[in-house]
Amino acid sequence: MNNPDQAMIEARPRLSTFEAAWVIARRDFVAVLFSRAFLFFLLGPLFPVIVGALAGSIGGQVQREAVSMEIGLAMSAEDTAAMLAARAQLAQQLGSALPPLEPIAEAAGDPAFDAPAYLEDKRGNFGVIVTGTLDAPELVGTAEATARWRGPIELLAATVLQAAPATFPESRQNIVASSAASERSNRIATAQAGQLLLFLLTMLLAGMVLSNLVEEKANKIIEILAAAIPMDAVFMGKLFAMLGVSFVGITVWGLTGAALWWAAGSAVAEAGVVDVANLPAPAVGWPLFVALGITYFAMAYLLLGALFLTIGAMASTVREVQTLSMPVTMLQLMVFFLAAYTITQPGSTLEKAAIIFPLSSPFAMLARAAMDETLWVHAAALGWQALAVAAIVKAGSQLFRKRVMKSGSAGRTQKPLFGKRHTAPEPAE
């Protein structure tokens, strides 16, 4: 007993809840992080991105090929040349509003060229064939195609005939940074983007804790834990371990995303998919918005995680956990929808309800951070959310203790959540 560690044990014969939670969190964090399953978990969200990129690329190519129909010119050589010149002249102003024009080689010098037959033979890649003269151009094609290209063709012909302005006045652009309407609209976009990201991350990560206590029950370790430390420390430790794991995942995905953005971001922005660099600034400013985003993610994770841990702890088998995951996902969706719906109604009763209801509070408050620069509400909301986490953990651990430690063998006689008991009830040992 002369060992200093032993003396410490004798002097303070109880681990505090936080010390005990740290022991659990450390074990779980290391166990999850160095498991093969975690590697797959990390790669999981990258697969849809890769598949999406591939599918988008292929789809884009197909679409480009599908829509790249040309307008065939079956006019006299002079008219054809004039039409091509007019297109080149107007392309600077009208760009893709003008169709690509292609003279039809078979029609050159053939006054008897039969445009309808040519199209019906499905030769070339022409949506419409223009015949006739510049004064009276005739469009041959389907009703849809002729209606679509009639205007541009007439414009080109009129340009050639000088019936339309040959030169365009150069207009000046006087751009303002924002207006009241545009600022609100822009911040709503930022709020939506923030909420969506928060939702996707919690959806992806919080579900992990559902099956977290099944391992302890399956391996019968739960009684050792319950005997040594308070059950709320077990819950707390598991939650924070999984939160730590989530942050590792987010860091990996974030770095991967940043690398992809560095490699192809400008191309994506040019393509008009999304331009992160030009997202409207939130009301509290970007640095604070990001900090609040991380904090609200942690809170959303802990709140949902505590609830899921409690629900999952009631399950005896992995199968039961799987069955539970559907209503849990529905719950997540409902919480998200509630918060998302209130974005456009700041100050409304519904928004206040979304802020007060603990599970939707982080989502609603992140939207607030995008829309409103008031800061004290965030401090109050975070305090409230932390309180709710503690309450759910306490209630969950008590419920778990009551339910699991009922009989001779931990959990062996536990009534499953669904269906009949797996084994005949045993008397208490």
Added chain:
Amino acid sequence: MAISEQFKRSADTRPLAIEAQGLVKSFDGTRAVDGVDIAVPEGAIYGILGPNGAGKTTTLRMLLGIIDPDEGVRRVLGHDRPHEIGRLIGYLPEERGLYPAMKAIEAIAFMGALRGLPLAEGRRRGMEMLERHGLAHAATRQIRQLSKGMAQTVQLLGTLVHRPRLVVLDEPFSGLDAINQGKLEGMIRALADDGVTVIFSTHVIHHAERLCEGVAIIAGGRVPYAGSVEAARDRIPAQVRLETRAREGAWLAALPPETKRTGDFFHFALPESGVEPLLRQLIEGEAGILSLSIERAGLHDAFVAIAGEAAARQLQADTQRAAA
């Protein structure tokens, strides 16, 4: 407290490591434990003896604070709330459990950490313990790679790594072969020699008889007897086994009325006056004594007398089932 007074009467001046009075616990309306009283002196090896379903595990869980009693009080190492002295207690539950992917040495250190021992010190002590038990080669092997016996030993070492003052073992011998049972008995004795209080539950009488100085016999959630093993055995008078050359004679009248005859042998309880007056009469009556033995009652006999035939039969069936 009746039980502690019982110990005090037996001139045991040691302080009590565990005191429990009137513990009651019900699950779903069924009383699993119904008024259990237990007193365990410090440094004792104490057994809770009873058939499966008697309420042993529930009693231990209440003593450890894993579950709270519906009624009654408990005091462990001087504390009313056992959870507050978790670092001084080691507990091996009936259902053995370890993380399968964990290395043996890490499992021991983790169990120590749960009781407040720093991980590094836990690893150091764990390695020493594994070496002492001839399992040093298994230190870096995952639990799932160990045999059942080795894994059980690792868990037991994890229970002891923080050097608890009170060790609670729930059915520690179940699942162990004879050799490992012998090793475990040695470990329990060594703990007691170091002043550690050991309390274990069992349905195997000879473990309790060989190891314990005190037992609580539990049946149907009640404790009809709690006290020293000696006192339990003393509840049954010693049995006399007599073999005579003569079959008949006036000396037969000297035998106690409840004497039973089996072949050439007579069986009867040792008279309160002792065996000497009877011997004299047998010699004078020329019974021709071939053999005479006085057999002290065993704990099994005491169990039958205290808990009843039905509980004893169930206990025997549990033992046979476990052995099978």
